[in-house]
Amino acid sequence: SQQGEEDPQALSIQEGENATMNCSYKTSINNLQWYRQNSGRGLVHLILIRSNEREKHSGRLRVTLDTSKKSSSLLITASRAADTASYFCATDSYPNFGNEKLTFGTGTRLTIIP
Amino acid sequence: EPEVTQTPSHQVTQMGQEVILRCVPISNHLYFYWYRQILGQKVEFLVSFYNNEISEKSEIFDDRFSVERPDGSNFTLKIRSTKLEDSAMYFCASSEGTSGSFHNEQFFGPGTRLTVL
Numbered sequence: 001s002q003q004g005e006e007d008p009q010a011l012s013i014q015e016g017e018n019a020t021m022n023c024s025y026k027t028s029i030n031n032l033q034w035y036r037q038n039s040g041r042g043l044v045h046l047i048l049i050r051s052n053e054r055e056k057h058s059g060r061l062r063v064t065l066d067t068s069k070k071s072s073s074l075l076i077t078a079s080r081a082a083d084t085a086s087y088f089c090a091t092d093s094y095p096n097f098g099n100e101k102l103t104f105g106t107g108t109r110l111t112i113i114p
Numbered sequence: 115e116p117e118v119t120q121t122p123s124h125q126v127t128q129m130g131q132e133v134i135l136r137c138v139p140i141s142n143h144l145y146f147y148w149y150r151q152i153l154g155q156k157v158e159f160l161v162s163f164y165n166n167e168i169s170e171k172s173e174i175f176d177d178r179f180s181v182e183r184p185d186g187s188n189f190t191l192k193i194r195s196t197k198l199e200d201s202a203m204y205f206c207a208s209s210e211g212t213s214g215s216f217h218n219e220q221f222f223g224p225g226t227r228l229t230v231l
Contacts, residue, residue: 042224101159
């Protein structure tokens with residue numbers, strides 16, 4: 001079964017710096033999604049990148065996908081204290097019929113130091 | 115902006131009791147899911163639901179678990195004979211399920227924290 005693994009497990013940076021988190025997975029996918037979770041709270045959808053896309057932007061977020069290496073990265077630019085949270089990647093499986101279970105990674109705990 | 119809602123936010127129950135967790139998915143979505151997250155662990159898939167039937171379920175979703183869409187808006191997860199190890203955060207999610215699209219975001223609710231004593 002596929003499995004997402006993020007690294008690093010924890011990351012602390014100064015406010016204003018950029019934060020990069022990585023995700024690896026094992027099997028072919030249709031999509032990869034990134035989510036944010038504040039401590040003890042729900043999962044907030046950040047961005048979906050398709051398997052035929054290499055890069056996608058949304059505000060201060062930039063996601064890349066390398067299907068040959070089965071890896072993705074999430075870059076948060078100009079970090080803010082409010083970005084402090086855990087970040088998870090989640091993958092579906094290929095082939096699928098449009099709506100399949102997501103397999104989540106272990107997450108990166110990001111701390112922004114004011 | 116439409117969102118998935120869940121009630122209650124926190125449920126405490128005695129081992130062996132039955133609980134029902136409730137979710138209201140986004141109104142035009144067609145696919146519904148339950149996931150759980152044991153404290154400090156990964157988010158795990160439980161079940162997906164489409165067209166009034168289960169599409170897929172995980173090994174966690176044993177015969178104590180059931181799902182139902184009793185009306186046009188609610189989606190429920192029932193756990194019978196609860197065990198200590200059922201203690202977790204339970205998330206409901208929904209996706210649009212656009213015909214012909216394989217690229218559907220899943221949107222999650224805020225979760226119900228279930229504590230089994």
